[in-house]
Amino acid sequence: MSTRKTPRGVPRKAACSAIAFQGARGAFSEEATRRLLGQKVEVLPCERFEDVFRSLKEGRAEGAVIPIENTLAGSVHENYDHLQNFELPIVAETHVRIVHNLIARQGVSFSQLKRAFSHPVALNQCLDFFARNPQIERIPFYDTAGSVKMLMEEGLTDAGAIASSVAAEIYGGRILRRSIESDRQNFTRFFLLRKPEYARRYPFQAGANVPWKTSLVFTTRNIPGALFRALSAFALRDLNLTKIESRPLRGKPWEYLFYLDFLGRVDSPNAQNALNHLREIADMLRVLGCYPKGA
Amino acid sequence: MSTRKTPRGVPRKAACSAIAFQGARGAFSEEATRRLLGQKVEVLPCERFEDVFRSLKEGRAEGAVIPIENTLAGSVHENYDHLQNFELPIVAETHVRIVHNLIARQGVSFSQLKRAFSHPVALNQCLDFFARNPQIERIPFYDTAGSVKMLMEEGLTDAGAIASSVAAEIYGGRILRRSIESDRQNFTRFFLLRKPEYARRYPFQAGANVPWKTSLVFTTRNIPGALFRALSAFALRDLNLTKIESRPLRGKPWEYLFYLDFLGRVDSPNAQNALNHLREIADMLRVLGCYPKGA
Secondary structure, three states, X not given: OOOOOOOOOXXXXXXXXXXXXEOOOOOHHHHHHHHHHOOOOOEEEEOOHHHHHHHHHOOOOOEEEEEEEEOOOEEOHHXXXXXXXXXXXXXXXXXXXXXXXXXXXXXXXXXXXXXXXXXXXXHHOOHHHHHHXXXXXXXXXXXXXXXXXXXXXXXXXXXXXXXXXXXHHHHOOXXXXXXXXXXXXXXXXXXXXXXXXXXXXXXXXXXXXXXXEEEEEEEEOOXXXXXXXXXXXXXXXXXXXXXXXXXXXXXXXXXXXXXXXXXXXOOXXXXXXXXXXXXXXXXXXXXXXEEEOOO | OOOOOOOOOOOOOOOOOOEEEEOOOOOHHHHHHHXXXXXXXXXXXXXXXXXXXXXXXXXXXXXXXXXXXXXXXXXXXXXHHHHHHHOOOEEEEEEEEOOOEEEEOOOOXXXXXXXXEEOHHHHHOOHHHHHHOOOOEEEEOOOHHHHHHHHHHHXXXXXXXXXXXXXXXXXXXXXXXXXXXXXXXXXXXXXXXXXHHHHHHOOOOOOOOOOEEEEEEEEEOOOXXXXXXXXXXXXXXXXXXXXXXXXXXXXXXXXXEEEEEEEOOOOOXXXXXXXXXXXXXXXXXXXXXXXXXXX
16 A cells, blocks of 8 residues: 555655554454455554554554444444544454463463453453362453463463453464353444545445445434434434434533444435435534444 | 342342452542442452452442543543343443552652552553652552552562552552642543342432432334434433443444433433333334433
């Protein structure tokens, strides 16, 4: 991509071709990044979500991958806030099943393990495993992938770490037990973001039969039935919703922000009519992106 | 309560009058419990959310307090699942602002601190504090309140813990810095649950001017505009919604579960008409509870 012709004033070669994400190398966000852009993608791990957005905005990264909702834990409101503040469009989505693996150094066997390090959320998602293996103590660590890195660097032979298979691969760990999470219905949805000019020049490619999705945020006036009227913009045009969520606006009782996804391309006449109709009803409306529906 | 007259067949004295919650003593759930039931409430800390529900269902607790949504992290889907599976009614709600305090042993001063323990989520919510105080290293721990307990038990004099003020009080710690979280708009909404027979006998009391809320879950048929039709049941009766959220049903593409809260008592004629109307449209409808709106 960096060698294609670009309009005047836009650098011919991107300063950086990495994809930013939050967490250490091997985090589930890296798994999502590979799923979206291939195994050889260059990555830029960041400490906070805000850093991820800032890296893309300021050109230290060429794209960003962020989690937006999880089947057990719900929507990541913080990232919805950043999507609005940074105005970086969504160009693709994907879903990753959160699989926790017990990982150790090469040559270490399961019977040697006395401790397992990981992020407390991951440890809590493996409680059935720990109930069956009371000889292994749970030890909280800063993040899932980072616990594998630490294990390898410190040379621990009585300890394992719980993380993704990508983390095992990156740090050279050995997977002793696969998929030890209690609930297999644990999926996270991720968005790929680009800079607006990049998204316009190189639209994300999708197969002919893949439906498109459009994501919006809007607020409605403080009147009864406002949401009902807002949804009429879609229902009257047979546009199918795939997500609707209200979020109270803090400090503004009775006012709500809505997240809405519908199936359709934002540039289709039907969607344009729906958005024009919604603008009559909504106080604020912002399109966050239009992208091929993920598998 | 345990000395009141009870119908025949119901034990005159409850086996246990404690309120179950997830986490260690001093967790934010304990703060919510005190806000709902007073400072002297007896508590039963549990390891998992499922244990909290089970304790109430099986009579080891007389009530349960669970987090249901957070302004930064979204809805706790796991607890919505348990609400449906255990059929324990919501009888009250409250909101707790998540305030993180830096806590140390008595006699330890701020300048002595080289490390601060807490749950990684809490540590991440205090990154501005750590940026201003690079001499203090962040150390992940199993939970916020538990890190205070450990500090006191181990007698650490170079370490602090980040937790609620209730945790400082319970474990005898001293608050060195109050409210060190970066984002003050961090609130969690909690529900108080009772057994159905308890909720019927001793309805939660509220002031005359406090509005009531009703919480529902429902699924709609897989047809365009199904949600729009479902919401008409409320809009046509001027019933105000305070929450709507869709959640995809795993393994059933295009089918959704909806969480909905509306302002009104479930036993009012208007609400009964709306629910009867919604039953015509919904495949499944369950009322999770009716309770006074929390402050």
